[in-house]
Amino acid sequence: MKWKMAENSLFAVLLRAQWWISVLVALGSFAGLRLVVPDLYALFGSLPFVVIACVATWKQLRAPSAAKIAAGLEALRAKTWEEFARALEEGFRREGYAVKRLQGVAADFELTKAGRVSLVAGKRWKASRTGVEPLKELVAAGKKREAGECVYVFAGEMTENARGFAKEKGIRLVEGAQMVRLVEV
Numbered sequence: 001m002k003w004k005m006a007e008n009s010l011f012a013v014l015l016r017a018q019w020w021i022s023v024l025v026a027l028g029s030f031a032g033l034r035l036v037v038p039d040l041y042a043l044f045g046s047l048p049f050v051v052i053a054c055v056a057t058w059k060q061l062r063a064p065s066a067a068k069i070a071a072g073l074e075a076l077r078a079k080t081w082e083e084f085a086r087a088l089e090e091g092f093r094r095e096g097y098a099v100k101r102l103q104g105v106a107a108d109f110e111l112t113k114a115g116r117v118s119l120v121a122g123k124r125w126k127a128s129r130t131g132v133e134p135l136k137e138l139v140a141a142g143k144k145r146e147a148g149e150c151v152y153v154f155a156g157e158m159t160e161n162a163r164g165f166a167k168e169k170g171i172r173l174v175e176g177a178q179m180v181r182l183v184e185v
Contacts, residue, residue: 014052019060022053064177072180073155077126084183088122088153091182106134106141111151119145122153130158132165139169153179
């Protein structure tokens with residue numbers, strides 16, 4: 001069974017926040033714990049926050065800048081479908097997936113990794129605004145092919161209804177920085 005951290009847990013929130021916030025929480029927890037337990041135990045109690053600060057720092061240093069993301073998205077929007085599809089295929093292969101192109105309307109690729117099948121839809125990556133309909137088609141195709149996961153790739157905006165639907169159905173959304181990293185423009 002794959003362990004997944006709750007999205008709104010303290011640790012998950014701190015991992016998404018700036019690194020220095022975790023350092024402040026670590027210092028605050030150390031100071032508070034010091035009042036009730038010996039210093040060594042207080043240090044041990046604040047250690048998880050120090051580790052989170054280190055992980056957050058590492059993630060933030062590796063993250064591309066906003067300008068690089070914007071330039072990458074513009075470069076992606078300039079590509080033809082065939083060029084973009086090749087870049088997606090290469091990106092998924094680098095992540096260890098076996099990639100198979102599909103001829104359907106709802107899904108463009110079938111990914112296989114460790115016996116798990118995922119369907120990817122990316123043909124509408126240039127759409128300025130994505131609604132629920134392509135996501136419904138992807139979910140239907142996923143059920144038909146017994147896929148364990150559905151992935152939707154896009155460079156534009158997504159409506160709130162579509163985001164809610166994606167969250168409800170467990171569709172992984174690949175957008176922005178994640179998409180630029182995947183295709184390495």
